Each structure stands twice: as C-alpha cells, then as structure tokens.
Amino acid sequence: MGKNKEFIIDNFQSLLNECKSLKRKLDSVNYSKRTKFYAWIKKRQKLELTEDDCYEVELDHFDKRDLKQIIQIICNELLKLIPPRKRKHAQKLISNFRLPSEELTWEKLNSVSSAQSLPAESKGQCATCAKKISWWSFFSKYTDDRNNQFCSRSCYEEFNDLICDKCQIKIFDTPYYVNKEEKEGVICFDCANTKCLGCRKTIPHSVGYFQKLLPGPGGKKETSNDSENHLPFCKACQAKKEH
Secondary structure: OHHHHHHHHHHHHHHHHHHHHHHHHHHHOOOOHHHHHHHHHHHHHHHHHHHHHHOOOOOOHHHHHHHHHHHHHHHHHHHHOOOHHHHHHHHHHHOOOOOOHHHOOHHHHOOOOEOOOOOOOOOOEOOOOOOEOOHHHOOOOEEOOOOOEEOOHHHHHHHHOOEOOOOOOEOOOOOEEEEOOOOEEEEOHHHHEEEOOOOOOEEEOOOOOOHHHOEOOOOOEOOOOOOOOOOOOOHHHHHHHHO
16 A cells, blocks of 8 residues: 555656646747647646546645645646636636546637636736736736736737627627526627517527537536427517417
C-alpha cells in the first residue's frame, strides 16, 4: 500500500509539472484556441486516471494541495478559452469530474450563454482574453463597474454584449432565458417567438421548444415531452379549433 501511495504521489507531482510546463509553452506561442483546448483536455483525462487510484490511499495535506493546484490550473486554463458569457455553464461541466473528458467537446462548452459574464481568474489580465495588461497601458485600459480590466475596446464589448445562443446575433432588447432560475440559455426576441398559424399574431414558443438547446447537469441535452411537430396557435385560434 505504501509503494502504491508513493507511485500515486509521483504521478501527482509529475502531472503538476506537466501542467506548469504546458502553460508556459501555450503562453509563449500563438496556438489556436482549439489546439490549446484539446491540449488541456488531455491533461484533464490524465488527472481522471490518477484520481481513480486515489480512492485506495489516504492523501495527506501536501498531496491534497498538489491535487487542488492541478485542478485549478486545468479549469482556469480551459475557462480562459471560453467566451465570458459562456464560462458559467462551462465551469459546471469542466469542474464535474464525474463527467468524462471525452464528452467535453469544444461545441458543448461554447453552446450556452448566461446573464452574467465570468472574468478570467487572473489579476492584472484582461477579463475576456486573459492577456496581460502591461504597466504602460495602465491609464488607458478599459474597466467596468465591477473593476474588471480589459486590454481593448473589443474585449470590453465581448464581455458585456449578449449574443443569442440560437441565431448568434447581438441582443439589444430584453433577452429570453431557457433556464430562468439560473438565467442560462440566452435567446433573442425573434427566436423566442413565432407566428400563430391561424391569425399570424406573434406568440411565444412552447416551454419545451428550447430545452433541446440547453445541456442538462450531466452535459447531455435535455429532452422534452413536447412534440417537435407541435403547431403554434394562439389561445384564440386554439379555442376555435376545439369547437
């Protein structure tokens, strides 16, 4: 058992060094976001295999500290690659280690927006792209009312703009949320509504219409009892049909 524990601790220390080395490498070269994403997903997969062995041994304070640091590096580096509005939902999936890394696709983590943007978890860096803000640009940098810092006007706008998850168009009026409690799944007015087939009056889509866009707690998309072939009618036209 002692030898097994020593082997696991060595794996932790090795993985921690690998994560630090990968971070330096990816920060120094202009890799694409997808390339960085799958590089960190591989480290998350390796952590899953190492964690499986941990159930057989009792970790001391320093071992738990290394494990926490590994998780923090992987989660933070993955979240940096996700747009600020989509980080809240992505964070739930990334930090849920019951969800296999092979199910964390780039498309899935970029599919659901939230009412609140999450800044990159680093001081002195842009809240949107995590680029380091140099001292000489201190007086010209952009900030918001939550003291988030931004390296450019475009990053400031990306952090604050609401984009419809269905049509990918910027929302200027009040958005519709698929999950109203968590304020997740941002939908614009045009996508949230449709035309009554009877009188052509603008009416909201059925409650279950957008559920297929919103992944559930396990990362899989919700299924709805509503028929996809449901024909939209307003209450007045529906009443006429029933008589």
